[in-house]
Amino acid sequence: MACASLVIHNGTILTMDSSASVIERGYVLIRDGAIAAVASGDPPPLKDGAAIDAERGVIMPGLVNGHTHAAMTLFRGLADDLPLMQWLERYIFPVERRMDAAFVRAGAMLACAEMIRSGTTTFCDMYLFEQEVAAAARQAGMRCLVGEVLYDFPSPNYGPLERGFAYTEALIDRWAGDDLVSVAVEAHAPYTCSPELLQRASRLAQQRGVPLILHLAETESETLQIQQRYGLRPVEHLERLGVLGPHLIADHCVHLNAAEMDLLAARGVRCIHCPESNMKLASGIAPVPALISRGVAVGLGTDGCASNNDLDLFGEMDTAAKLHKLQQRDPTAMDAVTVLALATREGARALGIGALAGSLEAGKRADLIVLDTRQPHLVPLYHPISHVVYAARGGDVRHVVIDGQVVLRDRRFTTLDLHAVLSAAEEMAGRVRRWVAEG
Numbered sequence: 001m002a003c004a005s006l007v008i009h010n011g012t013i014l015t016m017d018s019s020a021s022v023i024e025r026g027y028v029l030i031r032d033g034a035i036a037a038v039a040s041g042d043p044p045p046l047k048d049g050a051a052i053d054a055e056r057g058v059i060m061p062g063l064v065n066g067h068t069h070a071a072m073t074l075f076r077g078l079a080d081d082l083p084l085m086q087w088l089e090r091y092i093f094p095v096e097r098r099m100d101a102a103f104v105r106a107g108a109m110l111a112c113a114e115m116i117r118s119g120t121t122t123f124c125d126m127y128l129f130e131q132e133v134a135a136a137a138r139q140a141g142m143r144c145l146v147g148e149v150l151y152d153f154p155s156p157n158y159g160p161l162e163r164g165f166a167y168t169e170a171l172i173d174r175w176a177g178d179d180l181v182s183v184a185v186e187a188h189a190p191y192t193c194s195p196e197l198l199q200r201a202s203r204l205a206q207q208r209g210v211p212l213i214l215h216l217a218e219t220e221s222e223t224l225q226i227q228q229r230y231g232l233r234p235v236e237h238l239e240r241l242g243v244l245g246p247h248l249i250a251d252h253c254v255h256l257n258a259a260e261m262d263l264l265a266a267r268g269v270r271c272i273h274c275p276e277s278n279m280k281l282a283s284g285i286a287p288v289p290a291l292i293s294r295g296v297a298v299g300l301g302t303d304g305c306a307s308n309n310d311l312d313l314f315g316e317m318d319t320a321a322k323l324h325k326l327q328q329r330d331p332t333a334m335d336a337v338t339v340l341a342l343a344t345r346e347g348a349r350a351l352g353i354g355a356l357a358g359s360l361e362a363g364k365r366a367d368l369i370v371l372d373t374r375q376p377h378l379v380p381l382y383h384p385i386s387h388v389v390y391a392a393r394g395g396d397v398r399h400v401v402i403d404g405q406v407v408l409r410d411r412r413f414t415t416l417d418l419h420a421v422l423s424a425a426e427e428m429a430g431r432v433r434r435w436v437a438e439g
């Protein structure tokens with residue numbers, strides 16, 4: 001339960017409000033899970049609450065992971081440096097064919113532990129058995145947007161597609177009105193989903209007032225496949241199907257031309273950038289600066305652990321900033337404030353929760369983290385936002401508050417038993433080894 005009042009004080013506050021204002025020595029006052037005040041100096045005395053001394057560290061919004069497959073933590077390091085089809089057929093498919101709810105629950109709990117410990121307070125998930133992911137997030141106290149993946153082939157969870165739509169609707173009903181868990185309709189990608197599936201998923205999302213999420217324009221081969229099948233590029237294909245709109249969150253968005261970017265902006269589509277996954281799978285570099293300049297809401301995601309191999313958004317920010325500078329041969333491209341915004345305010349906007357989270361402003365829910373900056377790699381501290389993007393790591397996160405609840409205090413979890421989470425994941429890894437050997 002959240003304390004009636006909680007104050008985090010004696011820290012440098014990165015508000016990440018629209019002007020990214022920084023408060024040198026201030027406090028954040030929380031009442032009933034919401035931010036009541038963000039101010040400089042000492043907090044007012046509290047009669048009924050708790051206090052956390054940030055010890056002159058950084059107080060900032062919790063990070064928003066815009067795209068992941070949480071349970072794929074159980075695939076971390078299983079098989080790297082392989083061509084995509086070999087990786088899928090030899091390692092991923094044999095496991096996914098046999099996995100069950102308990103497997104996904106164990107992987108999702110591991111992911112929640114990793115994300116909280118590295119400062120992520122909200123994540124957006126796409127996978128199988130998503131009821132388990134929602135339940136894991138609820139248990140860990142994390143904010144999330146989840147959805148069951150739909151595609152043209154039978155699923156190890158729900159079987160035929162028809163039951164996938166029923167599962168999605170049941171998920172939407174089950175979590176309606178929840179403080180932390182929201183549900184989306186999630187179609188895998190234009191190359192794995194028929195036009196009928198995409199249109200039906202889009203209609204369902206609009207009817208239920210929830211986002212539609214899909215992977216879009218991730219690889220060159222996707223573009224070629226869609227062109228061969230439909231005579232159009234992936235974004236044009238979705239436009240013709242009437243699927244592009246402000247309800248759509250598109251993951252990756254690597255292979256876009258200028259006209260497609262204009263179209264995404266005109267339709268109000270939101271995008272999630274996953275630079276480390278795109279690098280590891282050699283997919284390409286998403287044109288993020290060009291999307292931002294068109295006003296598109298862009299968030300940052302790690303993608304699953306099979307293609308990253310961690311869920312640390314601090315590393316992801318560092319990579320994003322440097323990747324675009326290198327690509328543009330311009331050290332001023334994707335500056336630290338822009339990149340931190342992708343992982344906070346803009347990431348929340350991209351997920352449709354910009355009014356709730358993503359910055360430290362009175363009235364928003366209290367999702368925040370405290371970094372310990374008294375460490376050799378963070379001293380001296382001239383520009384805290386630069387430090388957060390270029391020098392800090394997930395391991396520097398000391399306290400985490402989500403919806404007013406302290407879920408990590410002095411790097412110790414208050415909502416989950418880390419030993420049990422790690423043991424369950426190791427047990428599942430034994431199954432993964434067996435299933436891969438059996439083929």
Ligand SMILES: [Zn+2]
Nearest residue numbers: 215251303304
């Ligand atoms: Zn993905």
